[in-house]
Every structure is written in structure tokens, then in C-alpha cells.
Amino acid sequence: MDTKKRYEDLLANMNQYNAGDIGITRIAYTNEEQACTYAFMRMCMSEKMAVRLDSCGNLIARRKGRNNDLPPVVIGSHLDTVYQGGKYDGVVGVTAGLEIIRRLNDKGIETEHPIEVIAFACEESSRFGVSTFGSKAMAGKVDVETYRHLEDRDGITMEKALEMCALDFNSMEDASRVDEGFHAYFELHVEQGPVLINKQKKIGIVTGIAAPARLLVTIRGKASHSGTTPMYMRKDALLGAAEISLELEKAANQEQAYGTVATVGVLHIPAGAMNVVPGQADLKIDIRSTSADSRQRVLDHVLKVIERVGETRQLEMETKLISNEDPVILSSELVKQSEAICTERGLSYEIMHSGAGHDAMNMVHLGPVGLIFVPSEDGLSHHPDEYTELDDIMHGIDVLEAAVLRQALVLKSV
Secondary structure, three states, X not given: OOHHHHHHHHHXXXXXXXXXXXXXXXXXXXXXXXXXXXXXXXXXXXXXXXXXXXXXXXXXXXXXXXXXXXXXXXXXXXXXXXXXXXXXXOHHHXXXXXXXXXXXXXXXXXXXXXXXXXXXXXXXXXXXXXXXXXXXHXXXXXXXXXXXXXXXXXXXXXXXXHHHOOOOHHHHHHHOOOOOOOOEEEEEEEOOOOHHHHHOOOEEEEEEEOEEEEEEEEEEOEOEEOOOOOHHHOEOHHHHHHHHHHHHHHHHHOOHHHOOEXXXXXXXXXXXXXXXXXXXXXXXXXXXXXXXXXXXXXXXXXXXXXXXXXXXXXXXXXXXXXXXXXXXEXXXXXXXXXXXXXXXHOOOEEEEEEOOOOOHXXXXXXXXXXXXXXXXXXXXXXXXXXXXXXXXXXHHHHHHHHHHHHHHOEEEOO
């Protein structure tokens, strides 16, 4: 069996589910994402896995172990993308899980622990401004009232989006598996950064994940005619947003020693026109660091700036903190295990942290977590030109397979 060609076909199959002409657009809880999820479900069923969707829309496919009552060894990631994203972010980890199941079936390998492959729902924040929603629900970390009324760019609330997928937002607590827990959780992901490429390393072994603080800011001024309103009489919401954005950049630059970053990812002017002084500006702010103290300093600074700009420019400010998660330290035992596997296989590796959030950060509440990276060309991700060499992905799958089997305990093979 040519596993490389088989995996290449699997990845291409998943990426045919795409709403756009540029890159891959497979947004959470849309027709394309749901079609992709159900296609993956059928593939898992063809490998004799027991498949279910939980109340959040997470797809859980289970290969039974000899002792099916033992906590599972889990492989997970996501199938949704950002708008005009790439072919590798998220989907590599989910399809890697299925490829490993296929290898075990080909070899007739039986394990003591059951093995699960999970495609988490709504990992990306593109649609509603909140990330890793499905894995948060599984970790029992979702406050439904915080998320219920979040809207996408078309004014569809999160509750309505789930309803359109035949999911009940009020049953979100049923997705929690906190009482069950996992024996181990693994995630394979493209790095989404330049470290592995620049250092010419094949595998990244992640020790910690930077967590985001996310802020929604609505700035209300007064819309007025651009030709007849004197400069000193304006209440320009856009200029207030610009001032906040520049101050955010300054604050993050002062925290470079901690690897802290801050971004205004969305600046929206409702009813904007060339000849109208903007009366409203909506900002979406993302602040990340592996240092909780550093990230908090940036957040505190921007909140003070928002208050000051409101006063000096006579603007009404409304802020909503929709995410403020703790940075995550991953299992040192699984880090050492991955190091040993790479050494045995002669694969170069880098011990590193992740600046991007992943479902793995929520799974630490359910058991030990290992996160493995493979290189991203030019460090590019969330972009149509995102690219990872197929051979690099196969190296990552080989390491992942070895790690999973060491935790699931191989009993026999034919």
C-alpha cells in the first residue's frame, strides 16, 4: 500500500469542500464545513470506527481497544478554515488521525486502549470572533450566555448558526467529557511560523501554547458630512480606532522579550462612505503571549487607552472581553517521548512553543497533551499560499503514529 499517495488523495478529498475561488474557505457551521465533516464521518465508518456528533458538532470517531472501558488515546484537530485560508491548517491533523487508523487496520494491530479521532468544530475565530469553541465545549469551558449572541458578518448569531446545523445551543454542556478524561491527546499541525524552515528541522515538539485575550470594541461618534463639518467639531470614530490601534502596537513592542504580540484583525465601519465622517467603528483585538503577566500588561494598557481616547475625542466606547485564556504548558513526559521517537528515526527536531492557539490547549483539562509541528514554507499560514511538503507531513504522521501506539499499548499484529 502506497500510504503517501493514499494520504495525498485523502487531503485532496477534504479540500474539495470549499466555498471560494481563492484558497480554501470552509467556515464553521456552514454548508461546506458540514459537508466536509459528514464526508470524513463516512470515511471513518468505512474503517469500522464508531462515529458520533456531540451537541457542539464535534465529530468523534472511535476505534475500540481490547479494554474499551479504558480512557482513549485521542488524535484531534479541526476541519474549518479562515476566509481564503490554506489547504493544511487543521485538516492535516484530522486526516493524519484517519491515516494512522488505516495503517493499524492494514497491519491488524490491536491496542489495549481505544483510539479516537476528533474533528473539533469551530476552531477558527473567523466567523464569530471566538476560537477553539468545540474543544472548549468538550473541556467544559463554554459559558453559553457569553457566546449565544455573537454574530458573524451577516448578522447570524452563533445560536442560530448551530440551529441551522440541527444542533441545540442550550445542550452545549452535554459535549463536556471532563468526567471521562483521556489517557493522552495528540495533535499534529503545520507550524504556521518560520522556525522549522529557518532552522532546517523536520519536527517541532511543542512545550507550551500562547493563549489569546480577545476584545471587541465598539466606538460610537457622530456621522456627519465630510465637506461641511469643521475638523474641530468632528466626533470621528475611525480616528479613535486608529489611535487605539497604534497604541496597541506600541504596548506589544514593549513586551517583545516575552514574545507577546497584539493585532487589530478587524476594523469595520458600518455604513461607511467616502463623504461621511465615520460615526461608528468596530474593532476586534487579539493579544497573545506565553506569559500571562506580559499579555495582561498589554491588555491593561489598551483598556486605559480606550478610556482616554473616549474622553479626549468625545466618543462613546463599548468593550467586551470575549476570551482571556491562560497560556498552557504541555506534558513533559510526552515531549520526552516525542524526542525519543525523533532520535530513533533520525529526524531533526526543535523544542519550541506555539504562538498560535490550538484545540490542544483545551485538552490539557482532560489529560496529558502532545503537540507536534511540521514545517510551513515561508512560515505562511491562514493564506491561500500556505504550503507544507508532503514528505514533511508523512514524517509528522510517522512520529504521531509511534507516539499514539506507545500510549495505546500494542497487543498484537498480523
